[in-house]
Amino acid sequence: MRYASTLVLSVVGIVAAAVAASAQYIYEFPMLQAEQAAGRKIFNDHCAACHTQKTFAPSLQGVVGRQAGSLAGFPYSDALKNSGLAWTEDNLRKWIADNTHTVPNTRMPHVSITDPAEQIYLLAYLKSLKGSKAH
Numbered sequence: 001m002r003y004a005s006t007l008v009l010s011v012v013g014i015v016a017a018a019v020a021a022s023a024q025y026i027y028e029f030p031m032l033q034a035e036q037a038a039g040r041k042i043f044n045d046h047c048a049a050c051h052t053q054k055t056f057a058p059s060l061q062g063v064v065g066r067q068a069g070s071l072a073g074f075p076y077s078d079a080l081k082n083s084g085l086a087w088t089e090d091n092l093r094k095w096i097a098d099n100t101h102t103v104p105n106t107r108m109p110h111v112s113i114t115d116p117a118e119q120i121y122l123l124a125y126l127k128s129l130k131g132s133k134a135h
Helices: 002-027 031-046 089-102 116-131
Strands: none
Touching: 031 116, 089 116
């Protein structure tokens, strides 16, 4: 009986140590990097076809915080140029969900990413483009 209780305590101790060790990795998980990776996938699935071709859509490098319709060298619609919109996270979220409602008469085809999680991921990716040469 004494051997069995010692064995049980040893197993419990090993399990507790394993749980504590795994909790360390969960706590240190790079959430922002995971969100950016998910956002890159969403970007590639919904946005890259146009936003990687400079003739179809403007670059999204540095888009967060930029004034809408202000990137030189791209023929924006008058509606977007005159919207007075700045690309804050909130305005980007509205645009991503329903751009034709956000700025009527825009030239951009409706994307309609309405899932809040996908919007968070896409915004995390767009924010990462501020200093890179990415699209």
